[in-house]
Amino acid sequence: MTTPAAPAERRVPEAVHRRRWAILGVLMLSLLIVVLDNSILNVAIKTISTPAPTGLGATQSELEWAINAYTLVFAGLLFTAGLLGDRLGRKKVLLSGLAVFGVGSALAAESGSPVQLIVFRAVMGFGAAFVMPATLAVLMNVFEREEQPKAIGIWAGGVGLAIAIGPITGGVLLAHFWWGSVFLINVPIVVLALGLMFWLVPDSRDPNPGRVDLVGVVLSVIGLVLLVYGIIKGGQLASFTDATVLATIGAGVAVLVAFVVYEKRSDHPSIDVTYFKNKVFSAAIAAIALVFFALMGVTFFSVFYTQSVRGYSPLKTGVLMLPLAAAQLIFAPRARLVVDRIGNRATCTGGLLLLAAMLGAFATLKADTPIWLLEVIFFLMGTGMAHIMTPTSVVIMQALPREKAGSASALSNVFRQVGGALGIAVLGSVLSSAYRNGIEDKLSLLPPGLRHTAGESIEATLGVAAKLGPRGDALVTPANDAFLHAMHVTALCGAGVAIVGAVVVAVFLPGRPPAPQKDEDRTELVTAEH
Template identity: 60%
Template sequence: MHDQTGHPRRWPILGVMVFSLLAIVLDNTILNVALKVISDPVAGLGTTQSELEWAINSYTLVFAGLLFTFGVLADRYGRRRLLLIGMALFGLASLASAYAQDPGQLIAARAAMGLGGAAVMPATLAVISNVFPPRERAKAIGIWAGGVGLAIAIGPITGGLLLEHFWWGSVFLINVPVVLIGLVLIAVLVPESRAPGRSGLDPVGVLLSIAGLVGVVYGIIKGGELGTVTDPQVWAPTLAGVAVLALFVWHERRTAEPAFDVRYFAIPRFSTAVASVGLVFFALMGVMFFMAFYLQIVKGYSPLQAGALVLPFAAAQLIFSPLSAQMVRRFGGKAVATASLLVIAGVLLSYTRIQVDTPIWVFEVIGFVQGAAMANINPPATEAVMSSLPREKAGVGSAMTNTVRQVGGALGVAILGSVLSATYRDGMAGTLSALPEDVRHAAGESIAATMGVAQQLGPQGAALVEPAKQAFMDGMHVTAILGAIVALAGAAVVFRWLPGKEAKDSTEARPEAKEPAVV
């Protein structure tokens, strides 16, 4: 393939990559709509809030921990091959999730889905970088990111429709036909490609990264569940996780074939873009966690209606993601990213003005602005990362970007979800004091648990409903403020260190790129 002209089938190949990504993003957006149903002890699995957090984070931690390795494997053994393997694993794990019989099985099946997703995600971006010439790459990545917006739009509506007519497992079963179609398209249209040479694997680094992240996230979620940070069940795994992550960094700096090459962080464009992605997803995922409960429990909408109410956010992604490359060319990556992060911080702060009786159109306007700002963060940051590295490192560069995104999102769900849980429990302490001891703690863990107890108590439980809604809103406001602070930190990082419009690309700071071998 000639570097300046690209692969002759590059646009159909881009379509296949977007479709392949669709299944992974679709699943996560569908899951958000299904959280309330899965937590129902009759219609779902009766999961607690901490178990719901683990159902999300078991996926993201495995996904994040293995992206490095699968990026290297894709570069070494072939990107199409890894795409096919990853899609097949994802489909089988989706099948297992659909028929999980208890929260533990669901958490394990979701972890297996993360394994498949980790093989698919870096390969899609690596294929795009391989088949498109540099002059078209930013546009292609913008369309790829627009596909994420499409999945965000389709996911909640699809989930709502499925939950209206079928059991909760259908939200995972829907992945299977998407995966089957994707496998056929990949086999027919996508050319095999791999990097020249043979990069080494780093199993020690992979194990250290997963163990460290699991320890930290476990401690954080346990803190929200127990409502304290002084219990050894909270601080012991958290400190152990931090120590293991420190050992991971030490190992990566010294190994000859690191999974996560920290030397790339010497490139300002790379490190700043990666940091901005991690911070914005920390803020976004932590805040989005409460949206399903706000719409379905506080406001009383059905899963289908809740899915439809996400459409403004998704529509903004679809509209603005393909245009983001033009925005960056006109104003520069620093200006676009800084402004977008400031808008996201303002949006998150605006959630503190939402109350139980706030008209839903206000929520819709906020969602549209948030989607537009997000659309102008991901494509420029992703392009900045990919253009900072040699083309033969495309798979690893994609893996590093998505790892930071997933880790940021997982920590956002864990930390902000725990803050929400602790704030809610404090707000409900007085109201729940009249309940029997054996149900008081369970009822105070989340608004879904409180509503379940209220339903069981009948007329006597009606007195719990309004205090529960108000306590949830208080927790939502605290969570939104913390998310806004993180987004502001991201804006400061980008403004300080991301090269401006006139700054030259730091290609001289990286190794000379070699032409990838295309089979």
């Protein structure tokens, strides 16, 4: 036997290796609150848009900003967070990020206006930016390479668990407490995660970390904010040819181009653009971004469909979204087995095509469609996502050396968050524009100021109708019809994006992995014996 060779093969210290699964559990708890927050918020959107004292009376554009303030700050700081984790130690950064996230959650729960909520959501995004990359970076440093796909699959399944728990938890909280409870619930989870983190998780860092790129961080945040603001504003005005909209979007694109040029010339870039010369790496990143573009846009409008059109409570809406999360929880840890059998290319292409088909299926939903059909759509969407997220995460994380795990994780999460933010902005704006165009002629009898407010979203129209009493009943059916048409248009746009993603991965991702050689088999046996 070649038993003495085992220590040379193992790069993880024995004491850490023995508790690696417990460490993974703590990392998933930290991940849970970051993902949980967004999935809870999805159910609470309608409640927050309700006038005080029930909610904050947030408009659709303010709701989009409440979501995107979090994701934009999150995405903009991920590169720096990853580098700081590599430099200062991932455990220290993870603990600090969790603490800031907990404080932001407590402040968001006490928001007195939509503007305050947007600001405190940004604080939460700041903390989350230091949590997400650190969890995956620590994971890559406590598992040996042969166990990393399994661990990443379980990690990705944790995302599905959070998506499952979030809407139901949000629904229960909204049924018994005020809307702010959906944020306050994060605080005890943060306290528990901090305690377990101190006890179990080892620290790690890059022996040769890069310098923090402050100019790059500022350019990326400004560019993304301008771009997303222009897109949301275009949806609010139902016009993407408005001079202000075009100027803002153009400025955002220009700043992002300047960011890329600066990063190429910098000797300490936030993002090493040479990574993207690897077509496999680029395709995996693109797939993640496009999946979250479609997913975040869909969850945004599906909540209004179930609550405003179908009349379900937040709790029932949370239960309705359970199949989406359950499918991810079931299939994400097993996706690696499918990859072993048919390869990354076929697995991810099939997942994206299934996602596109289910997005297209949303265009068939009506006000009286049997609700079990929506459940089937959600389950198959989750199945498709599970077979995209796990393989692409493994490709990305194994493309870079272990010492650069923080950077790889940051890149993966940046594109996930930017894709999600753009999905909410673009698909939310398509929804808003299509809705306004569909309802505008039905609002002609209202005063001009009220007409503009009522046309912004279905919730705004129904709110105005409720204030008008019996005279407003005539607006309810046109509002539902206009929303359904807008949802159909938006869903088809999302399906088109998923098809683009399927083409990208079909062309660039590798096929079936090569069979292991005899030497590799022997190494695996030696590792297994220990």
